Amino acid sequence: MIQIQQIKLKIPHTDTELKKKICHILRIRPDELQSFRILKRSLDARRKPELFYVYTVEVSIRQENRLRNRLKKNPSVTMRGSLPSYSYQSSGTKTLSHRPVICGTGPAGLFCGYALAKMGYRPILLERGAAVDERVKEVENFWKTGKLLPESNVQFGEGGAGTFSDGKLNTLIHDPDGRGREVLRIFAEHGASPEILYDSKPHIGTDKLIQVVRSIRTAIQSMGGEFSFRTRLTDILTKDTEDGSRIQAAVSQNTLDPAVTEVLNTEVLVLAIGHSARDTFSMLEKRKFPMEAKSFAVGVRIEHPQKMINQSQYGAVDSGLPAASYKLTANFPNGRSVYTFCMCPGGYVVNASSEPGKLAVNGMSYSGRSGKNANSAVIVTVTPDDYPGDGPLAGVSFQQQLEEAAYRLGEGAVPVQLFQDFCADRPSAGPGQITPQIKGSCHWTNVRSIFPEEISKSLEEGIRDFDRKIPGYARPDAVISAVESRTSSPVRILRGPALESSVQGVYPCGEGAGYAGGITSAAMDGLRIARAISQIYRPFSSTDPA
Structure with missing residues (x-):
């Protein structure tokens, strides 16, 4: 493929003008251009009020090889292969006896759940707040009446705190394996504007985020994942082994009926709890999980x-x-x-x-x-x-x-x-x-x-x-x-090189755990944790629900 950088066009302009500029740079006829795809678009306002868009595009043409010598001295044109697609493959050797449990359905939890579900792990996702449609009604009622629901609000519920935000998707994280591109692809596949795939400052908006979050949940469910809303993590049970402490079970409580509790046996627990889960932080401190103020x-x-x-x-x-x-x-x-x-x-x-x-x-x-x-x-x-x-x-x-x-x-x-x-x-x-x-x-x-x-x-x-x-x-x-005050987590739940806590099988994840700073970086960390799990464990294979 041919990649062209620094294509500058005055605003406003049409796709036809962009195509014409591409042909001019490559010195080809319009009929030789088979297709092009925008990889990046940024705004140049240095000469305001005269404004420009600057593009990077990927181009496919007939008889590409004959252009190599002609264009090799043009610094804005490079020849390279297409960007690889993100890989979902499990290489672990230890077979799980139970399904993995993910605590939290913000970006970190959702994307970890999506990746695990895609690899056949059938994760169970716990969320203390409501599903997104019911959550929206409860939040709007709070804004109207001032009646706060401590378990379902702007901070807690499906989609996490980012659901009620601008929906910015910027990140400064170095991304050699394409996790950031994959996050944007998944968002676009589930209803976000395709422009987020190339805009230098992508955003979704809270109204669209609600639809996107719902669609991602449906996809996880279609791949065998399970959601349990209004369910709060209250305790983590561990056991001592020759290799140290290991998770045995996650204990949860129904937030509408506290008398309803459940013990979920599991070898894998992902803590994607968000930056406002203060009671969960207290439980982890009581259980002596290594944490630090940040x-x-x-x-x-x-x-x-x-x-x-x-x-x-x-x-x-x-x-x-x-x-x-x-x-x-x-x-x-x-x-x-x-x-x-x-x-x-x-x-x-x-x-x-x-x-x-x-x-x-x-x-x-x-x-x-x-x-x-x-x-x-x-x-x-x-x-x-x-x-x-x-x-x-x-x-x-x-x-x-x-x-x-x-x-x-x-x-x-x-x-x-x-x-x-x-x-x-x-x-x-x-x-x-x-x-x-x-x-x-x-x-x-x-x-x-x-x-x-x-x-x-x-x-x-x-x-x-x-x-x-x-x-x-x-x-x-x-x-x-x-x-x-909720700009980021004030706590970091420490994790080692394998991304586990000192308690084996417990994976601190995302912004609440202190490893992200926004929607995209939290989602990327969710993908990273899913990959770390898949490199150790094989999916739980029984057809019986665990």
């Missing part, structure tokens, strides 16, 4: 008019392009890094609480990104040195303290404040020209008082620094909301 980040959400962001990024309010995004970073002499995270073009701030008396926020966009406001987390790195106390769950305690303060300050609603009042350390009485776009109720107050002063000061300085890059970012009436 750095994460806390801060606020900030809202601006989407038109302002479009003007800054595109040089025009209406460019015909999708709602513009941004990514900003600042480093300060105090050693703190302030950066934007999970930016939601045309999106909403959402009440993302999962515990009574505590309040956290997140950002969410629908696939059309058509909301009036852009919002993003502006967050500050915190380390175990910042946490009160010590131990592996010190970061969890720090999160809870901030969330309790946010709940009290907002009187149960999302606390909000104008940026000018945040800087002055005084409560706000109401909005300026920007109306908050929030799922759930909000309460005007003094958000700054939630944080230790060093963090508040860093947030203020960071937002002022970002104003140099996006004019108007530090406008007085920008809306601040809090607390953004």
Whole structure:
């Protein structure tokens, strides 16, 4: 195959113009071009308001060999084989006596389950929250009434926390074996836009994610997998062997009827528990699983008019392009890094609480990104040195303290404040020209008082620094909301070279275990864990359900 990089076309343009440009670069007639496939598309806005798309394409032509000598001096053209497809093959030698159990159905759990099911393992997936359609109704009712269901909410339920987000699919993970490409392929196969396969900033949107998650679950079930919703992992039973401690069973409890419990015998348990499973972290600490507190980040959400962001990024309010995004970073002499995270073009701030008396926020966009406001987390790195106390769950305690303060300050609603009042350390009485776009109720107050002063000061300085890059970012009436505390897991469940915990057969996985930082990286880790399992164990072969 022929690969061409750096094909630059002015926006807007047609597929016909792209095809014409390909033929021009290769110096061939249009009828010689058999097919082409876009591998990557990125936006070049360096000459705004004149905007360009830059493509990398894979091309198939007649009599390809005759072009090799002609094109070998062209640095944008390379000859290579097609990218290999991802392999699902079991090479393990130990036969399982029971089906593997996966705890959690966020991206890590779902993709681990998909891979294991595809290889014939018939996994059992436990999820403390509801199936996605019922979960959506419960979350919307929470936003409308304030009635929180601690086991089924924005954090817990089928699809994980990423279901109620922008659905970004970026990752910085090095991907030599194609796990990232396979994740995008599976998403596209199950209903996401094919554009995610080549866009440099792919996203799905929460409305489409709901459909995609449902479709992936159906696929897992069709391959012999089984789902048990409203089922919480409460304990892990182990046994001592000559080689050390090994898992014997997973104990679960029905969240609607706590009297209903089940003991699932298994030799393989995948802990894809998500970053908010605080009670599970406590159980693991009690069971002496090796864990450590890790750095994460806390801060606020900030809202601006989407038109302002479009003007800054595109040089025009209406460019015909999708709602513009941004990514900003600042480093300060105090050693703190302030950066934007999970930016939601045309999106909403959402009440993302999962515990009574505590309040956290997140950002969410629908696939059309058509909301009036852009919002993003502006967050500050915190380390175990910042946490009160010590131990592996010190970061969890720090999160809870901030969330309790946010709940009290907002009187149960999302606390909000104008940026000018945040800087002055005084409560706000109401909005300026920007109306908050929030799922759930909000309460005007003094958000700054939630944080230790060093963090508040860093947030203020960071937002002022970002104003140099996006004019108007530090406008007085920008809306601040809090607390953004669930950016990543505050805990890492340690695993060894074979990706197991110190308890053999237990595989910490994904963002909650401390090994991912978003939808794609969590899904990739799920595939990685499935492969690790398949290299040791053969599938459980009995036709009897275990």
